[in-house]
Amino acid sequence: MAEVTSPYNEIAVYETAQLDGEAGRFRCMRFADEDVQGAIDLRDSRRLVLGYQKALARLLELRDPSFGSLFVIGHGCGSIPRYYSGKAVKVAEIDAAVVELSRRYFGYADHNVAIGDGRALLEAEPDGAFDYIVLDAFTSKGTPAHLTTEAFFRLASDKLSPGGALVLNVMGRPRDDGLTEAIGTTLRRVFADTRCYSLPAKRNRDRRNMIFIGSDAEFELGGRGMGELVEVELAEGYVLLDDPTPRA
Template sequence: MKLLHREQDRGSVITVRETEELYGEKGRFRVLEFANGDAQGALDLNDPGRIVLEYPRAIVHLMAHNDPAFGRAFVIGHGIGTISRHFADKAIRTAEISGKIVELSRLYFGYEGQAEVGDGRKLLEREPDGLLDYVVLDAFTEKGVPWHLFTRGCFQTAADKLDEHGAILINMFGRGRRDVHTEAVWATLADVFPHMRGFALPQEDPLDPMNRILVGSKRPIEARMRQMAGFVEDEPERGTILDDDMFG
């Protein structure tokens, strides 16, 4: 492993490293990650156009498959700009709380697109109503999940900004079974959107942290499972609806 950059920003330690093996795959990879090892983005140096991590591959498939001609999306959580880079011909606005992450994405990962620094919810609120095709929520910090982005109020804001066919796609992590946080997000999403689908990347131990993609939409959601990068259909139980007053 070769360490290229390391610094603290907003209470999190951010590193950029190069490695010849990533999650069991051999090659040459450049990775943006927090000190706890959570990858925020990965670039295949031998094939920079390839999407390395499974969850953005699955999200990209869902977006392209359900609305091939979509034109506008709003992404909360920049990472290295994988989704907006892939859809460079679309009008995609990206919100990122850390200006340092945006800076590193440009310096080390060749990102050339737009990214606005600020709180994703507040920036989403400024969008005109009814014009977005997708909202993508992929926001984490080393300290955990910014819960104000997962409340009924935030999901309702997303619904207001989406057009009549629009959808929100959420990347999150939780325990494989009976994870109270995942179940709360699922219940909150169901309270706002009429159509739902849940997907998970299976783990050998069901108690290990599991990567999930949760989708809320104004129309039925379709997926070709062979193009879901290993994710399988998996809907959580419904837990307690999250409201803004729970988080001050």
């Protein structure tokens, strides 16, 4: 349907009759790394269709079913902001082409997306403004490094309301994965309660969606309503610090 090269991504929009093992009519956004970054069901555009997005929403709602405010870093085709359109949602997306394609091909109509670096945009928000901050940003190299450091996590902590939580979707493995172990260790330096959940993969060594939650308020889900999500205990890793070289 469309192929666009932006300063940040090579983006393709296409349709398929199969997605995550489900038959139907789906429109997808894909970056050059071949991973699906977003998708809608053409029969029900508000429904979440990607497994990790369903799991992420389940975690948000189990932890705080009445939450009111959300800051999302990483827009994709707008699935998460659209799903929570009845709440106070702000979105940060660095790539204007992604937002334009989400409007043209995925029907995204809300005017709550700011173009720019998610960390800088979050820094400009008032302290204590959000019940949840969701990081769902990817490049061809994975999650941007400056969004996984101790300094970023402390910034996010300042922007959360009392009892709020930072939620990160990253690709990794629950065992023998230096980056996911480092993210878990770095989160624990900032948040009193840190948890990591894994979605299933075909083989133990396969990369899969890993969802981290960091909060100053302890909350034990106890397995209820978790579906395919499994809480994992990560090994200790190194601490992720900001690169001293200034970003352009």
